Amino acid sequence: MDRRNFIEKSALAGAALSSVALSSAAFSSLPLLSAISRAAPYRTALIGTGWWGTNILRCALQSGENKLVALCDVDDNQLKVCAAEMSKLTPDKPKMYKDYRELLAKEKPEVVIVATPDHWHALCCIAAIESGAHVYVEKPISHTIKEGRAMVNATRKHGKIVQVGTHRRVSPHNVSGMEFLKSGKAGKIGMARAFVHYGGGPGQKTPDSEPPQGLDWDFYCGPAQLQPYNKTMHPRGFRNYLNFANGTLGDWGIHWLDQVLWWSEQKYPKKIYSTGGRAIRQDSTDAPDHQVAVYDFDGFTLEWEHRNFAANNAEKTHPQQAVGVYFYGTEGTFHMGWLDGWTFYPTDPKKPIIHEDARLNKPDDQNIKELWANFIESIKTNKPPICEIEIGQRSTNVALLGMLSLKLGRSIVWDGEKETIEGDPEANKLLSREYRGEWKYPQA
Structure with a gap:
């Protein structure tokens, strides 16, 4: 079995397991993470601090598995709004950046959220992978088709977990x-x-x-x-x-x-x-x-x-x-x-x-929380997430x-x-x- 088919079958198997749990009447009490524990939360950074990036980061912090180390945006106005919102959820004091390359070099995050406009997804995602981070990247993964292929190849080369934000894959x-x-x-x-x-x-x-x-x-x-x-x-x-x-x-x-x-x-x-x-x-x-x-x-x-x-x-x-x-x-x-x-x-x-x-x-009628939980569990178990990068690419x-x-x-x-x-x-x-x-x- 080649790597591409292995990834696909593994991700489908994970989705099938999630289907059994998420469609049950006990959805509201479903444990969001496996019993695998970690001593310290994952050092996490957000690139793209607008409306949707803030939604994703909110779910990350509410999971209790992430420590916010940095926020990045070319718009200071969005940075300030996002930072103020996050200050209500965490005592973390994130560093502020305009250039994602500087953030990656200085902060060395373990998890990076890419929620920029579409034309930035490929460059930010690949740079984060190459820096050693696992990535949650918003859909669509790319602005052009060959960017998406480069993102998949970078994920394979560096052995990272990359989840795509198609949260309807986990909506009950x-x-x-x-x-x-x-x-x-x-x-x-x-x-x-x-x-x-x-x-x-x-x-x-x-x-x-x-x-x-x-x-x-x-x-x-x-x-x-x-x-x-x-x-x-x-x-x-x-x-x-x-x-x-x-x-x-x-x-x-x-x-x-x-x-x-x-x-x-x-x-x-x-x-x-x-x-x-x-x-x-x-x-x-x-x-x-x-x-x-x-x-x-x-x-x-x-x-x-x-x-x-x-x-x-x-x-x-x-x-x-x-x-x-x-x-x-x-x-x-x-x-x-x-x-x-x-x-x-x-x-x-x-x-x-x-x-x-x-x-x-709430807000915005989504299921980011469940998708984020799957992302973190995939990092812990080194197993493909439900919305693995190649699924998002297709x-x-x-x-x-x-x-x-x-x-x-x-x-x-x-x-x-x-x-x-x-x-x-x-x-x-x-x-x-x-x-x-x-x-x-x-x-x-």
Whole structure:
């Protein structure tokens, strides 16, 4: 068995064990860590102190397994807010850094959280691994496909534990729903449709401006193209700018596409076609406001669709949203959702609808706590975590291949073993991109 298959089978085995525990009625009393003890908490650093990085760090400190030694951000304003929040949870006095390289060299953390904008994930994650740290990196793992391969290779080379923040792999209703699907109760599934429908109007242009005091905008752009600062980019707006991220498909898409890979246990699609554009939006962003991507897998077809306008009540799966994945089987249709849990609608109208509510943590309705517990246990046992880096890479690749097809305006054929696009030199150039200035694209 080669290393890649070993990692996959080990991670799936861990997920299966977690499925049994997390879907039980005793979830609320589930012990979060194994009996393996450690004398001192892990020296921990956060790179990227915005909203979501703060959520992750909060769960890390609440676990009692981590000592906060450093915070890092190119924006002093975010640093201060995060530090103030953490001071309510711990007496630790973390050092403050702007440059992650200086942090790694001086503090020598054992655990690093990477929660930067997407275009920084690869460089920060690889540097942390090379410094000797285990890493929790947010999804999507990379901005381009070859960055992700370099991250996987660095993880293997240095023998570190790298967990990806696809926390729906441990959400109780996602785990029990996956058990339902894998049991065959939905019958043979021939198609899945992942979707995110949120409302919104055309918006309006926001003029560029000088960055706020305390933000090093040149460092923020980093390896990406240097472009004028716009307040809609930062904080929290970067995902709708293709210089820094990959739009809704590269953000929300990772979670739902990952659910399909989890169910099917397939590694990659074979053929991809995507179309979409900006039919409505007239604001300063440049990501598509609607997009459809079709992926051919062995034995089934996956469709992705998102829309950032016209969110009408007819399409909502929950009073607040229309998101998730529909799995279409011969015995019925299964909806894997978020706030609304999961629901199975049998083909036979005489059979009852089956539903399970979600069990999510505040703030922001997530299950980071459970994923962090699995991460720490994996470090202690030196076993692959549930969302191991290569699992995260595959889900990221599905989204990035959809964006790549959209940019090209044509379908592509993906060789998932070689990680190349067959017979298409133009498309293969888009598997990476030029880095700016001193920054060097990571070598796989």
